[in-house]
Structures are given as structure tokens and as C-alpha cells.
Amino acid sequence: MERRTGSLELQQIASNASGNVEEIADIWRDSAQGFRGIHMDMVCQSGPCGIVVTDALELDHPIVYVNSVFELITGYRADEVLGRNCRFLQYRSPFAQRRYSLVDTAVVAEISRCLNDGVVFQGELLNFRKDGTPLMNRLCLTPIYNDEGVITHFLGVQSFTEVKLNHGSLPGLDWEKSKHHTYMQKLEDPFTQRTSLLGCDEASENFCSLHRVNDEILAFSILVRLTPRDIASFSIVCQRFSKMTKDENLWKLVCQNAWGSETTSLLETVAGPRKLAWEKIARQLTTLEVAAWREFSVGGSVHPSCCNFSVCAVGSKVVLFGGEGVNMQPRNDTFVLDLSDSHPEWKHVHVKFAPPGRWGHTLSCLNNSQLVVFGGCGTDGLLNDAFVLDLDELQPTWREITSTIRPVPRSWHSSCTLDGTKLVVSGGCTDSGALLSDTFLLDLTMENPMWREINVSWRPPSRLGHTLSVCGSHKILMYGGLATSGSVRLRSSDAYIIDLSDEEPRWKYVIGNMLPGGVSPSNSVPPPRLDHVALSLPGGRVVVFGGSIAGSHSAAQLYMLDTTEEKPTWRILYVPGQQPNFAWGHSTCVVGGTRVMVLGGHHTGEEWVLTELHELCLASASEQD
Numbered sequence: 001m002e003r004r005t006g007s008l009e010l011q012q013i014a015s016n017a018s019g020n021v022e023e024i025a026d027i028w029r030d031s032a033q034g035f036r037g038i039h040m041d042m043v044c045q046s047g048p049c050g051i052v053v054t055d056a057l058e059l060d061h062p063i064v065y066v067n068s069v070f071e072l073i074t075g076y077r078a079d080e081v082l083g084r085n086c087r088f089l090q091y092r093s094p095f096a097q098r099r100y101s102l103v104d105t106a107v108v109a110e111i112s113r114c115l116n117d118g119v120v121f122q123g124e125l126l127n128f129r130k131d132g133t134p135l136m137n138r139l140c141l142t143p144i145y146n147d148e149g150v151i152t153h154f155l156g157v158q159s160f161t162e163v164k165l166n167h168g169s170l171p172g173l174d175w176e177k178s179k180h181h182t183y184m185q186k187l188e189d190p191f192t193q194r195t196s197l198l199g200c201d202e203a204s205e206n207f208c209s210l211h212r213v214n215d216e217i218l219a220f221s222i223l224v225r226l227t228p229r230d231i232a233s234f235s236i237v238c239q240r241f242s243k244m245t246k247d248e249n250l251w252k253l254v255c256q257n258a259w260g261s262e263t264t265s266l267l268e269t270v271a272g273p274r275k276l277a278w279e280k281i282a283r284q285l286t287t288l289e290v291a292a293w294r295e296f297s298v299g300g301s302v303h304p305s306c307c308n309f310s311v312c313a314v315g316s317k318v319v320l321f322g323g324e325g326v327n328m329q330p331r332n333d334t335f336v337l338d339l340s341d342s343h344p345e346w347k348h349v350h351v352k353f354a355p356p357g358r359w360g361h362t363l364s365c366l367n368n369s370q371l372v373v374f375g376g377c378g379t380d381g382l383l384n385d386a387f388v389l390d391l392d393e394l395q396p397t398w399r400e401i402t403s404t405i406r407p408v409p410r411s412w413h414s415s416c417t418l419d420g421t422k423l424v425v426s427g428g429c430t431d432s433g434a435l436l437s438d439t440f441l442l443d444l445t446m447e448n449p450m451w452r453e454i455n456v457s458w459r460p461p462s463r464l465g466h467t468l469s470v471c472g473s474h475k476i477l478m479y480g481g482l483a484t485s486g487s488v489r490l491r492s493s494d495a496y497i498i499d500l501s502d503e504e505p506r507w508k509y510v511i512g513n514m515l516p517g518g519v520s521p522s523n524s525v526p527p528p529r530l531d532h533v534a535l536s537l538p539g540g541r542v543v544v545f546g547g548s549i550a551g552s553h554s555a556a557q558l559y560m561l562d563t564t565e566e567k568p569t570w571r572i573l574y575v576p577g578q579q580p581n582f583a584w585g586h587s588t589c590v591v592g593g594t595r596v597m598v599l600g601g602h603h604t605g606e607e608w609v610l611t612e613l614h615e616l617c618l619a620s621a622s623e624q625d
């Protein structure tokens with residue numbers, strides 16, 4: 001072996017390696033003997049190199065010096081590695097306990113042999129940065145002798161190159177060098193190159209599948225697929241993203257995309273001091289975290305008193321129409337309760353023309369400003385007429401919809417409005433007492449609105465006292481009611497859905513009580529019922545409560561069904577506050593999409609006064625941010 005001594009070589013190595021000349025010189029000076037046996041051709045030729053000096057007189061060759069290039073490339077700080085053997089670079093991570101399987105053990109054995117024999121080693125082996133990035137290390141190890149010819153140190157010069165690991169070629173080491181770029185070149189030009197980790201797709205995939213346990217890892221696995229330029233931009237704009245997400249218009253658009261414009265315009269009717277920020281509305285309606293019952297009184301009166309009326313919300317107003325007065329007298333009065341008033345009170349609406357009196361009819365809202373009444377039981381029997389009222393008119397007038405085609409006269413049917421413009425009516429009871437299973441649609445955007453039956457190949461069993469709830473913009477969920485079951489009629493807990501945007505709409509069974517005798521298969525399925533309340537929440541969820549229920553079940557319990565789930569299941573919704581003690585016969589409507597008003601109803605023979613209301617509040621402005 002050739003032995004040479006001299007500061008010139010050291011200077012050359014140090015400057016060639018971009019190491020700190022003074023530091024290395026210090027080491028050399030501190031070592032009384034200085035370095036010997038430096039082979040210039042063995043040190044790196046392509047760019048800055050890492051330099052490591054180990055103590056050969058100590059057990060296991062502890063590191064006594066690393067240059068800043070070593071720190072920069074490997075990601076290990078000097079204080080983390082001093083005193084350790086260099087083999088940790090063969091470990092996949094700082095926490096790994098053993099050499100990575102793809103590190104060539106023949107090369108490692110050759111290093112050991114060279115160190116033992118005190119000869120120069122030159123070769124390549126797989127190393128890893130602290131963050132797990134694989135690097136190819138072209139390593140040159142040279143023994144340093146003192147004047148007595150004893151090896152006191154080993155000098156290691158490392159030239160790192162990016163590699164792509166090929167796991168398919170186990171067990172032997174197989175790597176591809178990436179276009180002859182040294183790792184330092186990458187560091188110098190971060191925005192034109194992908195990082196090593198990105199070049200290592202399979203490795204990062206393994207990493208992800210093993211560790212995809214939390215959001216941070218998930219975010220990481222997304223971020224590693226971006227380019228550094230993306231990451232740099234992302235880190236710069238992230239704060240801006242954060243600021244942007246506070247934008248009221250952005251939240252409104254996001255809610256509109258998710259829930260449809262009809263729902264968002266309905267939510268906008270929550271006026272005055274109760275007006276909520278869209279971000280808050282989105283959170284509260286998604287989590288239902290602030291949902292609570294409350295009881296409150298309003299002024300005015302609904303006189304003469306009646307039951308079996310229908311209510312409906314129009315903007316911030318609750319509108320009541322019809323009902324059964326004394327001596328079963330069908331009524332045709334219209335009353336309004338404006339909840340945006342500081343002291344809401346019932347007011348009789350003086351209309352120019354009113355439809356014939358009725359009870360057991362339906363009242364629905366159109367376009368958030370009009371009302372449509374259909375069917376019910378009048379003085380001369382059941383009705384199949386429809387009337388529309390615009391409350392904003394100076395002299396409000398009920399106008400009849402003249403259509404040559406009409407559903408058969410009925411009462412205790414169910415209705416809902418699609419897109420705010422189409423009235424959908426289903427089921428009910430005929431004059432002869434027969435139950436119906438048909439579904440009719442009245443498009444009120446037409447100049448001469450015409451009823452049309454929705455033709456389906458299969459219908460859910462005929463029923464009355466059920467509910468229709470709109471989910472999204474085209475789907476309707478039918479739930480409960482008193483349904484025919486063979487030769488008998490039973491309370492139902494079945495839910496069916498139909499998508500009216502389909503070319504050939506079909507009713508589909510969703511979930512229900514399939515057991516005989518109306519027995520619920522589990523506790524979380526709502527007990528079968530009729531004359532209940534069903535309210536649609538944004539995002540395709542439906543909440544039901546109340547109604548006439550057999551046995552000792554509580555009608556006040558709330559159940560929620562998410563129709564967007566692949567296999568929707570009922571969930572019990574626990575809501576604090578003063579819930580109504582109702583049994584059945586109440587009427588409800590949802591004001592501004594967030595205030596579920598419960599009026600009237602019978603409980604143990606008592607009738608509620610229409611000035612004592614229960615409200616299920618789904619959103620609250622007072623909740624702290």
C-alpha cells in the first residue's frame with residue numbers, strides 16, 4: 001500500500017469535498033501524526049462530498065468528525081452521529097434496528113475486511129437519508145497512519161446519488177441511478193427536480209399502506225405526490241387557503257353545491273339577528289351538535305279553534321289553513337304567524353277568495369313564497385282540487401288550478417314539493433275507505449299546470465298518514481303510515497325511495513320492519529307509526545318523530561336516516577331541551593330550514609293551545625365559535 005503524508009493532499013481533499021478546511025485541518029493537527037496514505041483518485045470527482053473521520057483505535061470505529069455536506073445530504077446532524085459507527089446509514093430510518101434488506105451484504109463484508117486489513121476500500125452501497133430516502137453511496141475509505149505506522153483513523157469520503165429501489169428484484173440488490181444527478185445537485189435545484197422520495201414510488205406506496213393511520217400520514221401521502229414546486233407553493237399559499245376558507249361567499253357556494261340552491265335560499269330566510277354565517281350553518285346542520293328543543297309562547301289566536309288543520313312554512317312565516325271546527329265543520333281560514341317579528345302573533349289573513357273548507361288535506365310551499373293546498377275532506381265528501389295562494393299579494397287570493405286530469409279525491413294523503421315548483425301527492429284514503437298507493441305530480445311552472453301520474457312497475461303497499469320527504473333535488477323518501485299488509489292494515493315503519501330524475505322512476509325498499517305484526521327488528525328502527533313528522537335535512541338526511549305509535553314507545557324519540565348511504569340505517573338522535581309530550585294529531589313545518597315548529601296535537605285527551613309552540617332548533621347563532 002502506498003503511504004503518503006502531507007497537508008497539500010488534505011487541503012485538496014477538503015476543498016474538493018467542500019468540507020470545512022479548517023475543521024479538518026484541526027483534526028489533522030490535533031492528531032500528532034497527521035493523516036497519511038491519502039489517495040486523491042479515490043475521493044469524489046463529481047461535486048461536493050460528505051467526509052467522515054472515525055477513530056480506528058476505539059472499538060467499532062466511532063465517528064469523530066463529519067463535515068457539513070454529510071449533515072446536509074444525510075439529514076443527520078453531527079451531534080446525532082458523533083460516537084456512533086457509520087453503519088446506521090444502512091438502516092431505513094433513525095428508528096430501524098437492523099440493516100435494510102436490500103443493502104448488499106457482500107459489500108459490507110468487504111468493508112469489514114478492508115478495515116481489518118488496514119487497506120483502502122472503494123465501492124458502492126445502499127444508504128438512507130434520515131427521512132428514509134434511498135441513496136447510492138460511492139464510498140472511499142482510507143486508513144490514516146501515525147508516524148509509528150499505526151492506523152489511528154479512517155477517512156471516509158462519500159459521493160451520494162439518488163436511487164430508485166426496485167422491490168421486485170429481491171433478494172439481490174437492484175437499483176437504478178437516476179440520470180447521474182448527485183443528490184447535491186438536487187438540493188441546489190429544488191424546483192426543477194422531483195425529490196428522491198418522489199422518485200421512489202413503490203417505496204412510498206409501501207410506506208403509505210403501512211402507516212395510513214391518521215390524517216397527518218394521509219396528508220403526507222398526498223403531499224409526497226406533489227412536486228417540490230407544488231409543495232413550496234402550497235406552503236406559501238396554505239395560510240392564504242386558510243384565509244380564503246373564511247370567505248362567506250365560498251361557504252355559501254360550497255353549501256349550495258352540496259345541498260342545492262333551493263335549500264340554501266331557504267336557509268337564507270333565517271333573517272335578522274338569528275342570521276348565521278354559512279360556515280356555522282354547514283357545521284351545525286352536518287353535525288346537529290346544537291340541536292335542542294325549546295318551548296315558547298306566541299300572541300294572537302286561531303279562532304274559531306280547530307284541529308286537523310295543515311301548516312306550512314313560507315319564508316319566516318308559519319301558515320295554517322283549514323281544519324275541523326266544532327261539529328266536524330270543515331274550515332277554510334288562513335292564519336299566519338311571522339317568526340321574524342319580535343313578538344310573533346297569529347293573524348287571520350283576509351283573502352279575496354278562499355277554497356271550500358276542509359280537513360285531512362295537505363298544504364305545501366312553492367318557491368319559498370306561495371302555498372298550494374290539495375284534497376281533504378269537505379262538506380260534501382272528499383276533494384281533489386288544488387289552490388295556490390301568494391301571500392305577498394296586496395290582496396291575497398286563493399286561485400284554483402284547473403287540470404282536466406286529477407288524482408281521485410282523497411284525504412290523509414301525503415305531499416311534498418320538488419324543486420320548489422312541483423307538487424307530489426301520494427296515497428291517502430278514498431270516500432269508500434280504500435287506501436291508495438298512487439303517486440301524482442303537478443308541475444306548477446307550466447302555464448296550464450296538469451296533473452300526471454308517475455307510472456311505476458311496482459308500488460309500495462297502499463297507505464295513509466305517511467310522509468313524503470325530499471332528499472336532494474329529485475329523490476323522495478316515503479316513510480310509515482297506516483299501510484295495507486295482506487288483508488289487514490298495520491302501522492308501518494317501512495321506508496321507500498324514488499328518484500324522479502330517472503327515465504323510468506322506480507320505488508325501492510330502503511329499510512323497515514319486515515317482521516310480522518309490525519314488530520321492530522331492533523331498537524334503533526323507529527316503532528311503526530302514522531301521522532308523524534318527517535323533516536328533510538340538507539345532504540339527504542331525514543328525521544322522523546311523533547305520530548301515533550302502538551304500545552308504550554315514546555313518540556318524542558328522534559330517528560335519523562341518511563339516504564345517501566349505500567345501506568341506510570336509522571340512528572337515534574338525542575336532543576336536549578323541552579321536547580313535546582305529544583302523541584299524535586300535531587302539525588309541523590320547518591321554518592328557514594333550521595326551525596322545526598310543532599303545533600297542536602292531542603296528548604292524553606288534552607288539546608294543545610296554538611299559542612304554545614315547541615321548536616326543535618337545528619342551528620343556533622348564540623353558540624360560541
Ligand SMILES: Cc1cc2nc3c(=O)[nH]c(=O)nc-3n(C[C@H](O)[C@H](O)[C@H](O)COP(=O)(O)O)c2cc1C
Binds near residue numbers: 054061158
Ligand atoms: C470512516 C468510515 C466511514 C464509513 N462510512 C460509511 C458510509 O458512509 N456508509 C456506510 O454504509 N458505511 C460506512 N462505513 C462502514 C461502516 O461503518 C461499517 O464499517 C460497515 O458497515 C461494516 O461493518 P458491520 O458489518 O459491523 O456493519 C464507514 C466506515 C468508516 C471506517
